[in-house]
Amino acid sequence: MSKQLDAWVRADSMTAARLPLLCFPHAGGGGLGYRSWSQGLPAHVGVWPIELPGRESRVAEAPFRRIPALVDALVEALSGHLDRPYALFGHSMGAVLAFEFARGLRRVGGRGPELLVVSARRGPTVYEVQPTRLHDRPDVELVAYLRRLGGTPREVLDDPAMASFVLGALRADFEMLETWAYTPELALDCPILAFAGRSDPHAPATDVARWRELTTGAFELCELPGDHFFIHPERAAVLERIGAALDRPHP
Structure with a gap:
């Protein structure tokens, strides 16, 4: 394992004999939540939680502020380790990162994924008339937004020091x-499996279904109960569908 790869993927999650499932985090999130996913997936699938700078074990590093720069760094670090079957998963912001990573690999002649799984994110071709601007809002407004969105533990948001740490x-x-624009x-040629929460106002199923426009391969939309962070209570169902899709033969 190279030093570059070790920086982006947890060392204890790497198994050379398995099909890697690279898991990209949501905004403000890290790879920690994905580390137990292997228990719900087929034995040949190895989960590679992607750790971005600015959080968890990389908290001392400056975070990226532009998606193209982040994707370039990911492609440089990981492309040499993906000359075998692999798959991509991303939730919310992670869906954009996984999608752009697949396209970035293609631009350098890399192998495409066996499967792209996108979750709780509108298809990139959905036009937003007034994109929400949050990154320069005051802390109090961001915390209020996170309370409405869910997904961040209340005890973190109730502690000013912890909240300030997360907000960076x-x-x-x-x-x-x-600042990203599609x-x-x-189009990609891999199958796309898309997940949507039935009560998610940020990524309704009709908008998530627009991911079908981004591939010439098979497309499947799976709606599950819950809001934007349905993957937590519905984790078993999510992993079951991903496992079934990875076990399915693809042309």
């Missing part, structure tokens, strides 16, 4: 999303 990476992630390219 979150602001950088929001800035990445708010650029049309050739």
Whole structure:
């Protein structure tokens, strides 16, 4: 394992004999929540939680503020380790990162994923008339937004010191999303599995379904109970569908 790879993927999650499932975090999140996912997936699938600068074990590093720069760094670090079957998963912001990572690998002649799984994110072709601008809002407004969104433990938001710590990476992630614009390219050729929460106002199923426009391969939309962070209470169902999709033969 190279030093570059070790910086982005937890060393204890790496198994050379398994099909890697690279898991990209939501805004402000890290790889910690993905480390137990292997228990719910087929034995040949190894979970690679992607750790971004500015959080968890990389908290001392400056976070990225532009998606193209982050994708370039990821491609440089990981492309040499993905010359075998692999899959990508991303929740919310992570869906954008996984999608752009797949396209970045293609631009350097890398192997494409066996499967792209996107969760709680509108298709990139959905036009937002007034994109939400959050990265430069005052702390109190960001905390209020996070309370409405869910997904961040209440005890973290109730503690000013802990909240301030979390908001650093979150602001950088929001800035990445708010300065990113979808650029049309050739569609991917891998299957896309998309998840939507039935009560998610930020990524309704009709908008999540627009991911079908980004591939010439198979597309499947799976709606599950819950809001934007349905993957926590519905984790078993999410992993079951991912496992079934990875076990399915693809042309």
